[in-house]
Amino acid sequence: MALGSSARHSAMALFERAVVNLVRRNRIPAFARSPRALVQRCDTRWLSTSPALRNAPDAPNTQIFHHVAPLRLYRRSLLLEDRTVGLVPTMGALHEGHLSLVRHAAAENTDVFVTIYVNPTQFGLNEDLASYPKTWEADLQMLHELDKELGSAGKGRVSAVFAPSTQTMYPTLPPDSSIPGVGSFVEMRPLGQLLEGASRPVFFRGVATVCMKLFNICAPERVYFGQKDVQQTVVIKRLVKDFHLNMDVRIIPTSRELDGLALSSRNVYLGERRRNAGIVLSQALRKAEAQYKAGKRSRGDILWPAVDHGDATLLEQETMEPSKRAKFQVDYISLADPDTMEEVDQVDDTRGAILSGAVKMLPVEEPQEGEELGIGGGQIPVRLIDNIVLDPVE
Ligand SMILES: Nc1ncnc2c1ncn2[C@@H]1O[C@H](COP(=O)(O)OP(=O)(O)OP(=O)(O)O)[C@@H](O)[C@H]1O
Numbered sequence: 538m539a540l541g542s543s544a545r546h547s548a549m550a551l552f553e554r555a556v557v558n559l560v561r562r563n564r565i566p567a568f569a570r571s572p573r574a575l576v577q578r579c580d581t582r583w584l585s586t587s588p589a590l591r592n593a594p595d596a597p598n599t600q601i602f603h604h605v606a607p608l609r610l611y612r613r614s615l616l617l618e619d620r621t622v623g624l625v626p627t628m629g630a631l632h633e634g635h636l637s638l639v640r641h642a643a644a645e646n647t648d649v650f651v652t653i654y655v656n657p658t659q660f661g662l663n664e665d666l667a668s669y670p671k672t673w674e675a676d677l678q679m680l681h682e683l684d685k686e687l688g689s690a691g692k693g694r695v696s697a698v699f700a701p702s703t704q705t706m707y708p709t710l711p712p713d714s715s716i717p718g719v720g721s722f723v724e725m726r727p728l729g730q731l732l733e734g735a736s737r738p739v740f741f742r743g744v745a746t747v748c749m750k751l752f753n754i755c756a757p758e759r760v761y762f763g764q765k766d767v768q769q770t771v772v773i774k775r776l777v778k779d780f781h782l783n784m785d786v787r788i789i790p791t792s793r794e795l796d797g798l799a800l801s802s803r804n805v806y807l808g809e810r811r812r813n814a815g816i817v818l819s820q821a822l823r824k825a826e827a828q829y830k831a832g833k834r835s836r837g838d839i840l841w842p843a844v845d846h847g848d849a850t851l852l853e854q855e856t857m858e859p860s861k862r863a864k865f866q867v868d869y870i871s872l873a874d875p876d877t878m879e880e881v882d883q884v885d886d887t888r889g890a891i892l893s894g895a896v897k898m899l900p901v902e903e904p905q906e907g908e909e910l911g912i913g914g915g916q917i918p919v920r921l922i923d924n925i926v927l928d929p930v931e
């Protein structure tokens with residue numbers, strides 16, 4: 538008999554409670570208390586369905602979860618075995634940057650949970666939610682390959698992928714992306730309204746809210762975030778501190794292309810012309826960093842070469858033929874305090890600072906026959922962000 542979705546959820550909750558009670562009262566035999574045995578009855582999917590194959594060293598090891606109850610059950614069973622969980626939240630469309638987070642998580646934990654969920658509440662009403670890249674099968678394949686590699690290296694394994702629906706993540710529907718927004722949200726003010734938050738007003742409300750949910754569901758010992766999204770890392774650290782969340786936050790260095798462009802899921806929309814021009818941001822930030830390394834501490838001294846480089850590159854593009862150029866808008870170049878992301882006039886040597894920037898790559902003009910234009914034919918505007926940490930000086 539098919540159950541309706543709320544009946545299924547209640548059944549799952551009852552099942553979970555029953556199992557936990559049995560485990561507490563020691564009524565579940567040892568073999569059945571293994572994480573795998575416990576979740577096999579739930580609606581999870583293995584990358585391999587054969588138990589014999591799963592036990593081989595390079596066998597598919599990762600379970601896919603779409604619902605909260607079975608994942609919680611699995612998490613609790615890991616706890617009973619003194620295993621630790623490192624959580625890597627993502628929006629999918631995985632690339633080497635994401636894999637680097639997983640590798641770091643596997644080096645410090647017995648089990649890595651990767652979440653794949655394109656969270657609607659962090660996208661404003663006019664942002665690119667609808668066109669955000671979705672590459673589910675390729676993502677699973679990448680995680681599977683990485684898990685095999687981790688298995689042979691004797692590291693922690695990618696034991697769970699959590700890919701919930703929006704109904705699961707937002708039980709009180711619908712999720713709202715409007716300002717001020719109706720729903721249950723976590724917000725950090727003014728931190729979430731600065732820089733990225735100024736251009737994407739609901740972004741950090743959505744990020745903090747969905748991460749709070751993911752943290753509550755997965756109960757990890759450690760959470761892993763990329764340095765590329767620096768303001769997001771500050772928001773997450775604040776979330777963990779202000780809400781007394783019992784987990785450590787790890788920040789992993791930005792993975793880059795050889796020329797310095799930060800890897801990003803949205804890069805697939807750039808195409809060759811915009812990709813070549815998009816390097817302007819990382820170049821500009823490097824110029825400002827060089828000033829800091831040369832002993833400059835005032836805002837003007839540090840930032841002017843970055844702003845100058847942006848202006849000069851833009852001018853260069855504007856004087857090219859429309860069929861060759863890639864125009865962009867600089868949203869901001871910032872020099873900010875590492876804990877508050879508020880702009881600073883002078884860098885305090887004991888605190889250091891964050892150099893960051895955002896540019897919007899505009900749709901390409903006069904696309905050419907045979908030109909590599911990226912997904913969307915070069916017509917989807919692409920927001921690029923990047924940053925450099927200016928370390929405190931001893
Ligand atoms: N180049 C990178 N190096 C290190 N971490 C990264 C990199 N790109 C993304 N991450 C991290 O991966 C996690 C998931 O990010 P997300 O799925 O949004 O990918 P993304 O590449 O940042 O996509 P987007 O195009 O939305 O910026 C975040 O913690 C993010 O900071």
Ligand SMILES: CC(C)(CO)[C@@H](O)C(=O)[O-]
Nearest residue numbers: 626627628656744747766
């Ligand atoms: C942290 C995150 C997964 C929340 O949706 C997202 O903002 C991201 O991928 O950086």
Ligand code: BAL
Nearest residue numbers: 628659660740766769
């Ligand atoms: N990596 C941040 C997710 C976003 O841009 O929505």
